[in-house]
Amino acid sequence: MLRNGAGAGxxxxxxxRIGCDLADVDAVSESINSFGDRYLQRVYTATxxxxxxxxxxxxxxRFAAKEAVYKVLRTASGIGYTEIEIVTDDHGAxxxxxxxxxxxxxxxxxxxxxxxxxxxxxGLALATAIAFxxxxxxxxxTTTKRGSEGV
Numbered sequence: 001m002l003r004n005g006a007g008a009g010x011x012x013x014x015x016x017r018i019g020c021d022l023a024d025v026d027a028v029s030e031s032i033n034s035f036g037d038r039y040l041q042r043v044y045t046a047t048x049x050x051x052x053x054x055x056x057x058x059x060x061x062r063f064a065a066k067e068a069v070y071k072v073l074r075t076a077s078g079i080g081y082t083e084i085e086i087v088t089d090d091h092g093a094x095x096x097x098x099x100x101x102x103x104x105x106x107x108x109x110x111x112x113x114x115x116x117x118x119x120x121x122x123g124l125a126l127a128t129a130i131a132f133x134x135x136x137x138x139x140x141x142t143t144t145k146r147g148s149e150g151v
Contacts, residue, residue, distance in 0.1 A: 014134035017111065019071025023064040023125040029056040043081045051088050060125035061118040062086045068129035069096055072114055073105050086116060094118050096129065110134050 031039045032054075040049060043063060052058035065086045070076045083099035096114040098106060106114070114131040 014110075014132050016130055016132055017072045017074070018128065018130045019068035020126065020128045021064040021067035021071070023060040023067070023127075025057045025060045025120065025123045025125055028060040028063060028125075032056065032059075041082075045082050045085045047087055048085060057120040057125060061120045061127060064125045065094065065096070065116050065118055065127035065129065068116070068127040069098075069114055072111070072129045072131050073102070073109070075105060079105065086118070106131070 040054070040059075043066075044052075044059065048059075048062055052062060063081075066081050066084045069084045070079070073079070079099070079102045083102045085097040085099075086094055087097055088094050094116050096116050098114075111131040111133050114129055117128045119126045
């Protein structure tokens with residue numbers, strides 16, 4: 001069950017956690033063409049697929065958003081792509097929903113709701129995620145390297 005970060009309780013604003021990621025729309029298109037539903041179901045939820053209308057640029061933005069959220073959480077260990085869901089509200093604004101397991105990681109780090117911003121243009125998709133923590137947790141305590149050496 002995915003839970004909306006906005007309902008994650010009250011956290012005092014403290015240290016910011018920011019994550020960003022850039023995704024290549026062509027790479028997402030190639031993954032869809034090569035692996036089809038297997039790729040789509042491994043990375044995206046049914047809601048994400050419906051809301052994005054499976055448009056590669058929108059899916060790339062959601063992929064970048066998931067990676068940005070991993071960076072805010074400072075770990076990807078044990079959290080699958082579908083456990084971070086990027087949904088849009090009635091006005092088209094994106095929001096992050098976390099699975100129970102991902103929410104436990106956020107709660108352990110005393111993170112408040114995770115806000116997200118998405119953009120896509122000229123074959124690239126960008127996402128930025130931010131949350132506030134009232135803990136002074138060091139990178140060494142929580143970072144599990146992912147991708148390009150934890151960057």
